[in-house]
Amino acid sequence: MTLDTDTLELLYYSYLPRLTNFAARYVTDTSEAEDIVEEVYIKFWEKYSGKESDRWHHLLYKMVRNSCLDHIRHNSVNGGQSLNSTLNNVCEERLYNWDMSNEGADSRTMLQDLRTEVYRIMSGLPERCREVFMLSRFSDMKNKEIASKLGISEKAVEKHITKALKKFSSELEDEKQSFDFNKTIILILFLG
Numbered sequence: 001m002t003l004d005t006d007t008l009e010l011l012y013y014s015y016l017p018r019l020t021n022f023a024a025r026y027v028t029d030t031s032e033a034e035d036i037v038e039e040v041y042i043k044f045w046e047k048y049s050g051k052e053s054d055r056w057h058h059l060l061y062k063m064v065r066n067s068c069l070d071h072i073r074h075n076s077v078n079g080g081q082s083l084n085s086t087l088n089n090v091c092e093e094r095l096y097n098w099d100m101s102n103e104g105a106d107s108r109t110m111l112q113d114l115r116t117e118v119y120r121i122m123s124g125l126p127e128r129c130r131e132v133f134m135l136s137r138f139s140d141m142k143n144k145e146i147a148s149k150l151g152i153s154e155k156a157v158e159k160h161i162t163k164a165l166k167k168f169s170s171e172l173e174d175e176k177q178s179f180d181f182n183k184t185i186i187l188i189l190f191l192g
Contacts, residue, residue: 003048003056011056012041019064026068036067069140121171125164132160 001007016037023033040063053059122130128150135141135149136157143157150157 001054001056002052003045003050007056008041008045008049011060015057015060016041019060022061023064023068026065027071032071033068036071037064040064040067121168122164124171125167129160129163132157133164136161 019037019040020030020033023036024030027033027036040060044060044063048056048059122133125133132146132150135146136143141149143154143161146152146157147154
């Protein structure tokens, strides 16, 4: 679908409340969350107007998340809340980001199942591989930062992350028959 004024209006009214709630999970001030989301819609229009996609809402969530992280980083430098305290649970964020079409889904149970599955798979990783993966996915660190922190090469960081992702992939493949499809989708979002 082309991002034109009609599509923007549809996306605005369909996702504004959810995006604002999503942003409010990062920043504690509701008015800051509203401002961030409004700025994202402006940047979104300026950057993507006239382009084609079937996944505009995914991009909006990503842009809001990144804007919130930038806002938190800026504030933490100036004595505000810390980035780590705000991002203490990536799984919850990914679940919230996912557009649930199953109104009967018990999101708390699903979230607990996902946590259990993620930690089960992670517990099967070698210690260094698990450490690198957690820094990458839970602390949102770049490969260069991880390499510096652990005193290893960036290439080694990449290898550990690749190994972890392969483990997740093979475990999910093995459990495809018994593991709920919706949970698999959320795990894929978590790994992305």
